[in-house]
Amino acid sequence: MKEYDIVIVGAGIAGLTAAIYGVRAGKTVLVLEAQVEGGQIINTINIENWPGNMRVTGVELIRKIKAQAEELGAEIDYVNVEKIVKTKDGFEIFGDMDEKFKAKSVILAMGTDPRKLSDEMMKDAGKRPVSYCATCDGALYKGKKVVVVGHGNSAEHEIKYLKGICSEVYNIHHDEKIPEDAEAVFVAIGRIPATECAKEIVEIDARGYIVAGEDCHTSCTGVFVAGDCRTKDLRQLVTASSDGAVAAMEAVKYLA
Amino acid sequence: MELLDFYADWCGPCQMLKPTIEEFEKAHPEIKVTSVNIDEEEELAEKYGVSSIPCLVVLKDGEEVKREVGVMPLKKLEKFVGV
Numbered sequence: 001m002k003e004y005d006i007v008i009v010g011a012g013i014a015g016l017t018a019a020i021y022g023v024r025a026g027k028t029v030l031v032l033e034a035q036v037e038g039g040q041i042i043n044t045i046n047i048e049n050w051p052g053n054m055r056v057t058g059v060e061l062i063r064k065i066k067a068q069a070e071e072l073g074a075e076i077d078y079v080n081v082e083k084i085v086k087t088k089d090g091f092e093i094f095g096d097m098d099e100k101f102k103a104k105s106v107i108l109a110m111g112t113d114p115r116k117l118s119d120e121m122m123k124d125a126g127k128r129p130v131s132y133c134a135t136c137d138g139a140l141y142k143g144k145k146v147v148v149v150g151h152g153n154s155a156e157h158e159i160k161y162l163k164g165i166c167s168e169v170y171n172i173h174h175d176e177k178i179p180e181d182a183e184a185v186f187v188a189i190g191r192i193p194a195t196e197c198a199k200e201i202v203e204i205d206a207r208g209y210i211v212a213g214e215d216c217h218t219s220c221t222g223v224f225v226a227g228d229c230r231t232k233d234l235r236q237l238v239t240a241s242s243d244g245a246v247a248a249m250e251a252v253k254y255l256a
Numbered sequence: 257m258e259l260l261d262f263y264a265d266w267c268g269p270c271q272m273l274k275p276t277i278e279e280f281e282k283a284h285p286e287i288k289v290t291s292v293n294i295d296e297e298e299e300l301a302e303k304y305g306v307s308s309i310p311c312l313v314v315l316k317d318g319e320e321v322k323r324e325v326g327v328m329p330l331k332k333l334e335k336f337v338g339v
Binding site: 033034035036037038042043044045057058059062078080097129131133135136137139140184 | 264266267268269270271272273276294295301306307308309310326327328329330331332335
């Protein structure tokens with residue numbers, strides 16, 4: 001089995017930036033992605049805070065970054081990582097379809113998943129569709145009444161988008177009753193870190209984030225963390241990308 | 257067997273899934289793949305009760321046998337369809 005210098009878990013902005021820095025430093029790099037590259041950003045159709053590329057779509061941006069990483073020599077494989085084990089000379093990474101990989105160092109860049117609606121609210125929603133992506137599903141409810149659950153920035157964003165399509169957009173808290181005449185429920189009640197596969201190998205805080213400072217070092221030597229799944233204040237495309245660079249260079253230092 | 261792929265042009269995840277659907281089509285010519293633009297074929301989307309996209313529906317003798325919402329890589333798609 002081929003052993004990689006660096007295996008990166010997650011092909012979002014953080015993971016792919018780490019891959020670019022890793023291969024440019026002469027290391028062999030494999031990126032493992034559970035679904036499709038991009039992560040959260042593929043739901044965004046109008047990015048205005050990625051310098052140098054005004055109003056780029058998430059899909060366009062991630063396709064370019066993926067192509068860049070591959071052209072430089074990074075490998076990408078589609079594997080849902082379930083477990084990471086420390087061995088005496090490195091790490092073994094296991095996928096949910098019996099895949100197995102070996103690495104000298106690991107960068108965790110799994111990002112976050114949308115927080116799901118509570119069971120109680122799901123019951124309240126009944127047969128009405130529940131969506132976690134207004135830009136995907138909003139247009140299915142043209143001229144209809146919908147409700148957005150949540151009050152944060154992303155909820156505001158969803159409301160603004162849906163107002164352009166739907167006849168009425170209600171907004172409620174995550175513990176309120178869903179209006180009877182709402183035909184679909186859009187959920188934006190925050191996100192939770194996708195750190196399940198790493199919980200046995202690194203320290204994770206009470207909210208599920210992998211504990212690390214700006215140097216991206218986790219509690220396990222040889223394992224680094226980049227992007228939204230790290231404990232930090234500002235979770236943005238550019239800070240995820242920045243983490244990717246730092247984590248990769250720290251991995252390179254570790255491998256030296 | 258037939259695979260229906262409900263999508264829309266404005267939907268990012270649908271665009272990301274497209275190359276995987278194309279790869280699947282090439283690898284499994286025995287399975288008919290139909291991509292349905294829900295904007296142009298509202299009736300079909302309604303008939304199948306599509307409420308979230310991308311939505312994949314597997315048909316056997318014209319009857320729905322399973323469905324899945326969201327993006328997935330080729331290996332998972334093959335497992336889902338059962339080939």
